[in-house]
Amino acid sequence: MIKHSDLSKLAYHELKKRILKGNLAKGQKLVQEKIAAELGISRMPLHKALQMLESEFLIESIPRKGYFVKEHNLKDKIDAFECREVLEGLAARKLAKNVDHEKIADKLASFFKPYLNNSDINNESYRKADQDFHNTICELSNNTVLQKMDALANYLQMTFTYGLLRTPEETLPEHMEIIEAIREGNGEKAELLMRKHATITIDKLEKELKA
Amino acid sequence: MIKHSDLSKLAYHELKKRILKGNLAKGQKLVQEKIAAELGISRMPLHKALQMLESEFLIESIPRKGYFVKEHNLKDKIDAFECREVLEGLAARKLAKNVDHEKIADKLASFFKPYLNNSDINNESYRKADQDFHNTICELSNNTVLQKMDALANYLQMTFTYGLLRTPEETLPEHMEIIEAIREGNGEKAELLMRKHATITIDKLEKELKA
DNA sequence: TCCAATACTTTTGTATACAAAATACAGTAT
């Protein structure tokens, strides 16, 4: 049990939290000296933290000007969701074709057990299960590039979307269908269902964009 | 010897070049002080460059140990290619559904004009056209997340694969088919063909993996 | 009053210095 103080990681997590909580306004400039003083560290580890946040698209750097909190509009969310659609489709296909597809299906199903035959679903808790479901699918995909990419796309979408985009009543059956396709070992079906699952949400977002 | 304009960017490009050329062996440790002295800069801008390379999966950092040139095996290449398959499929679909799909098809076709009805194709030059084709598809997709992600996946694959994986005679007709689907405005067909195009290459890579 | 040129302040980019951890090494005990 070795604790590395690692100031840059601490700064990274603190700033990430602030951006997500909305404590730092979109478009706001992040003055290095100011933040460093606020966090009680020097600019060097802070700089490392800022670069990590930049590679996650949370902030952006303009040379000789500084770092700015990125503004994410609906279009960006849709873009991220579109990528997630195809990436998680790929992940679902790979899981279904995995030799352990039945075990994997069991694990995925476990996230939703509490909500089956339940007429009064707690939104916040279901949201967590939904997140676990999508994350696990990519983690088990056995594709390292996919894991990193989906984390990004997923993240961009999650971060700036508070609450559920669709109701548990709507998405729960879709989730279970995907899980069953994986259990059957039907890769093409699993991919198709996963993509359909995402497409419905994208359509909803696009209607918002037009409105 | 480097002019004082943007030392970190210059260091980034220099190191990237060295890694790609293979001047830096895979797994090799990058001692900061040493490289900084070599490039004639301090550790601060070098550090920035190292972090940029890390976010591109070219090197990896182990806390308190240092940065190491990443080793990319065949499995990693296949992983990257699988992501590219679905991401560029998405891009092709979006292009076909774009109002300007005919113009886009013309632009894409222009890359391959010199090779049509040509029995003696120069491999190196065709490789460049192939790269342009794939890059342009993502650039025109009008999806910022896709653009960045595909650059990564594409990059990982390109970097460590010298030469063509399949012959021009084999891939040229596939490219033209994709372009025609885009010209027709048939998104589903364009996506399907693009994925098929990638899948054939993945199968080839997977056979190598087993051998 | 308005504009522009210039001085001043702030902020980023870069270099250097120092502390702490990791690594290499030598010497000792078994």
Next chain:
DNA sequence: ATACTGTATTTTGTATACAAAAGTATTGGA
């Protein structure tokens, strides 16, 4: 000879200092 241990060296992590660019305020002129 080998394993262990304490010490020296190397290397990373962090802080501070300074130079250059960007931003802001001020002053002088029309």
